[in-house]
Amino acid sequence: MADGKEAILSELENSVKNLQEEAAMEAARKALSAGVSPIDAIEKGLAKGIRQVGEKFERKEMFVVELIYAAEIMSNAIKILEPELRKSKEKRNVLAHVVLGTVAGDIHDIGKNLVRIMLEASGFEVRDIGKDAPIDGFISAAKEMGAEIVGASSLMTTTVSVQKEVVDALRSGGIEAPLMVGGAAVTEAWAKEIGAVYSSDAGSAVSVAKSLVGKGG
Amino acid sequence: MAFGIKRGVRFQILSESDFDRIHWGTLHILEKVGVQVDSVACRKLLKDNGCEVDESKRIAKIPSHLVEEALSKKKTSITLAARDPKYDAKLDLDHSYMTANGNGAVAVDFETGERRPSTKKDVADSSRIIDYLQNVHIHWPMVSSTDKHPSVVHLHDLDASMSNTQKHIMYETGVTLSDAKHLTEIGYIAAGGEKEFRHRPIHSCLQCTYAPLQHDAGVMDASLYFAEHGVPLVFFGMPQPGATGPVTLVGSLVVGNAEVLSALVMTQLHAPGSAVIYGMGNAPLDMRTTIRAGGSPEHAISSAIATELAHYYGMPSCVGVSATAKVPGDQAVLEYYTGCVGPLLAGADLMCGVGLLEDSSCLFYEQIVIDNEIVGSIARLIRGEWADDDTMALDIIEKVGVGKNFLAQKHTMQHLRAGEHFMPDLIDRRSFDAWSASGSKSLVDKAREKTRWILENHRVPPLDADTQKRVDAVIEKAKKPMWGGETKRD
Numbered sequence: 001m002a003d004g005k006e007a008i009l010s011e012l013e014n015s016v017k018n019l020q021e022e023a024a025m026e027a028a029r030k031a032l033s034a035g036v037s038p039i040d041a042i043e044k045g046l047a048k049g050i051r052q053v054g055e056k057f058e059r060k061e062m063f064v065v066e067l068i069y070a071a072e073i074m075s076n077a078i079k080i081l082e083p084e085l086r087k088s089k090e091k092r093n094v095l096a097h098v099v100l101g102t103v104a105g106d107i108h109d110i111g112k113n114l115v116r117i118m119l120e121a122s123g124f125e126v127r128d129i130g131k132d133a134p135i136d137g138f139i140s141a142a143k144e145m146g147a148e149i150v151g152a153s154s155l156m157t158t159t160v161s162v163q164k165e166v167v168d169a170l171r172s173g174g175i176e177a178p179l180m181v182g183g184a185a186v187t188e189a190w191a192k193e194i195g196a197v198y199s200s201d202a203g204s205a206v207s208v209a210k211s212l213v214g215k216g217g
Numbered sequence: 218m219a220f221g222i223k224r225g226v227r228f229q230i231l232s233e234s235d236f237d238r239i240h241w242g243t244l245h246i247l248e249k250v251g252v253q254v255d256s257v258a259c260r261k262l263l264k265d266n267g268c269e270v271d272e273s274k275r276i277a278k279i280p281s282h283l284v285e286e287a288l289s290k291k292k293t294s295i296t297l298a299a300r301d302p303k304y305d306a307k308l309d310l311d312h313s314y315m316t317a318n319g320n321g322a323v324a325v326d327f328e329t330g331e332r333r334p335s336t337k338k339d340v341a342d343s344s345r346i347i348d349y350l351q352n353v354h355i356h357w358p359m360v361s362s363t364d365k366h367p368s369v370v371h372l373h374d375l376d377a378s379m380s381n382t383q384k385h386i387m388y389e390t391g392v393t394l395s396d397a398k399h400l401t402e403i404g405y406i407a408a409g410g411e412k413e414f415r416h417r418p419i420h421s422c423l424q425c426t427y428a429p430l431q432h433d434a435g436v437m438d439a440s441l442y443f444a445e446h447g448v449p450l451v452f453f454g455m456p457q458p459g460a461t462g463p464v465t466l467v468g469s470l471v472v473g474n475a476e477v478l479s480a481l482v483m484t485q486l487h488a489p490g491s492a493v494i495y496g497m498g499n500a501p502l503d504m505r506t507t508i509r510a511g512g513s514p515e516h517a518i519s520s521a522i523a524t525e526l527a528h529y530y531g532m533p534s535c536v537g538v539s540a541t542a543k544v545p546g547d548q549a550v551l552e553y554y555t556g557c558v559g560p561l562l563a564g565a566d567l568m569c570g571v572g573l574l575e576d577s578s579c580l581f582y583e584q585i586v587i588d589n590e591i592v593g594s595i596a597r598l599i600r601g602e603w604a605d606d607d608t609m610a611l612d613i614i615e616k617v618g619v620g621k622n623f624l625a626q627k628h629t630m631q632h633l634r635a636g637e638h639f640m641p642d643l644i645d646r647r648s649f650d651a652w653s654a655s656g657s658k659s660l661v662d663k664a665r666e667k668t669r670w671i672l673e674n675h676r677v678p679p680l681d682a683d684t685q686k687r688v689d690a691v692i693e694k695a696k697k698p699m700w701g702g703e704t705k706r707d
């Protein structure tokens with residue numbers, strides 16, 4: 001059994017790493033019937049695979065489409081594990097809970113989506129509240145999920161000021177989670193001015209997020 | 218000399234049957250999949266005119282006859298007028314016009330080299346450079362006046378542009394109805410009245426559609442207002458092949474085409490006969506860095522085929538170029554040359570734009586001057602050649618005879634004066650000795666010298682005091698708390 005479990009875990013890992021959707025589904029079903037804990041299947045299998053894809057992407061060895069595809073495979077495999085996952089008492093060991101959105105008035109979301117994918121690939125649980133997201137949306141989502149980090153993206157000089165609104169609303173709503181900001185119109189100096197933390201791309205968003213929750217970076 | 222670049226060469230990439238297929242495919246998408254229309258006013262307009270509208274999904278399916286009608290109603294002869302009429306850009310499908318790039322948020326200080334948020338002074342100074350340069354025909358506010366109150370940044374951008382160039386100004390910051398009203402009001406003031414503006418629109422607005430197959434509410438509400446009030450529009454599709462459009466360039470063209478044509482339908486239903494230019498900027502997302510690859514061959518060829526499609530519809534095209542380079546120099550030149558030459562060879566009517574790096578984010582003053590040189594070279598490339606008595610020069614060949622040369626011929630002098638050969642300004646063709654004796658300057662060094670000269674010497678007649686006062690009043694009136702937040706800027 002132990003052997004079988006190891007084999008299934010590495011099948012899960014490899015299928016994500018090698019972008020094999022069918023194999024990932026198959027391995028997830030095998031995991032269920034072999035009684036592998038769904039948490040292990042995710043963390044010691046699928047997530048290990050996606051992390052390697054993320055690292056390869058960071059080293060420019062893989063394309064962003066491949067990273068996105070791998071993330072898709074992983075989430076489809078998780079869907080198969082879901083019924084067991086719900087029954088299980090164990091909790092997924094996520095690095096932190098993150099609320100992420102593009103601020104009100106701004107519809108640029110490609111960068112924000114990439115940040116989400118990279119964060120998820122690195123073990124964060126992300127609640128994506130979309131683009132042109134109202135300030136309230138950040139607050140209510142942060143409360144609901146108990147977010148340790150809130151992330152706001154903004155691409156235009158006319159919408160960066162909304163990031164300040166978000167910080168102010170978080171604080172007056174009693175939420176202490178740090179605000180992470182990014183996007184083409186955002187600078188390090190602006191982030192400082194409003195009491196947020198800046199990252200320039202999806203890769204550094206991950207290290208910044210990790211350091212924010214004291215998980216290295 | 219006539220304004221703009223007269224074209225005599227046109228490469229053809231797509232065939233007639235390709236156009237038919239793309240057009241048919243686009244109509245199919247519009248009818249079957251539809252587009253998401255976030256503007257309530259636009260959904261009502263479409264519904265009232267027979268489109269099937271799903272209010273909960275905000276999707277409108279557009280029957281093909283509405284597209285055909287819109288294509289037949291649109292304004293066909295568009296002139297982008299200028300404060301000084303010698304700079305009027307006639308979009309006659311026979312001339313190409315180069316524009317500035319626009320709306321970066323960062324500038325590299327010309328004196329200190331510091332990379333910093335852009336200011337109103339940057340908008341003013343870059344406008345003066347554009348005004349001076351011969352191969353840039355239409356102005357865009359190149360950066361944002363980030364030192365001004367966020368609610369009126371775009372109005373300051375227009376203000377600084379108007380008082381520092383006499384060329385036509387195109388902006389892309391009319392993103393809400395109130396923006397549109399203020400920008401239009403300033404245009405009317407600058408033109409001397411509404412009637413004068415409608416007759417000679419000295420400003421125009423570029424609007425982006427939202428790939429795949431969506432229209433932002435604010436952008437479309439503003440667009441209806443512009444169309445109704447005589448401000449020419451560009452609808453600019455921007456699917457990024459592989460990301461927000463199919464990876465194939467033609468597939469992304471179909472997506473962008475569906476967006477542009479559906480925007481055309483809405484404006485023509487609302488304001489029949491309004492001026493719409495066909496825009497498309499399908500630059501791929503670089504799949505390793507996730508930066509938009511604006512100076513890539515794929516963007517160039519996408520812009521070329523979009524131009525061909527625009528002409529198939531009898532519309533002028535507006536296509537783009539940009540660079541991912543971080544500093545002026547070899548990479549920027551390579552990207553700008555690649556990005557410009559493809560579309561211009563295919564007959565792009567408006568080619569936007571010069572002078573920004575880091576994917577249209579960062580202004581280097583000297584890059585404007587370098588790009589001006591690139592366009593000069595390409596202008597010669599697309600001028601075209603023809604065989605007539607004068608160009609064949611049989612009489613001169615006969616006169617000179619065998620074994621001599623043509624250096625001292627009047628024919629030679631006359632044609633050189635008329636621009637037969639491109640005379641570069643920055644490219645150094647001298648010998649090594651001559652070049653090193655004068656300081657071994659690079660192209661960028663020379664561009665900086667020329668930029669400095671322009672900044673020190675080129676003056677643009679300001680707006681008259683009364684006009685300026687009225688413009689200032691509009692800006693003051695438009696200022697409002699941004700999203701309820703206070704700000705330190707004035």
Ligand code: B1M
Nearest residue numbers: 107108109110111151153156157182183184201202320425
């Ligand atoms: C939370 O923590 C974090 C951490 C890191 C974070 C983060 C959050 N968010 C991002 N990051 C970081 O990580 C990401 C991955 O590495 C990076 O994300 P980015 O988003 O920066 O990078 C993406 C992966 C690729 N980059 C992009 O996707 C943006 C590229 C450019 C060319 C661009 C695009 C593509 C679009 N646009 Co528009 N657009 C421009 C952009 C120019 C530019 N250089 O940014 C910009 C932002 N746009 C602009 C404008 C004006 C507009 N656009 C508009 C529309 C669009 C499209 C819809 C066509 C399209 C967006 C499609 C989409 N789904 O997002 C309109 C916006 C309407 C609105 N209400 O929002 C419109 C107003 C145009 C119009 N008149 O219609 C300009 C803003 C000008 C300014 N000074 O503010 C602009 C700079 C271009 C320009 N120079 O004119 C990092 O920044």
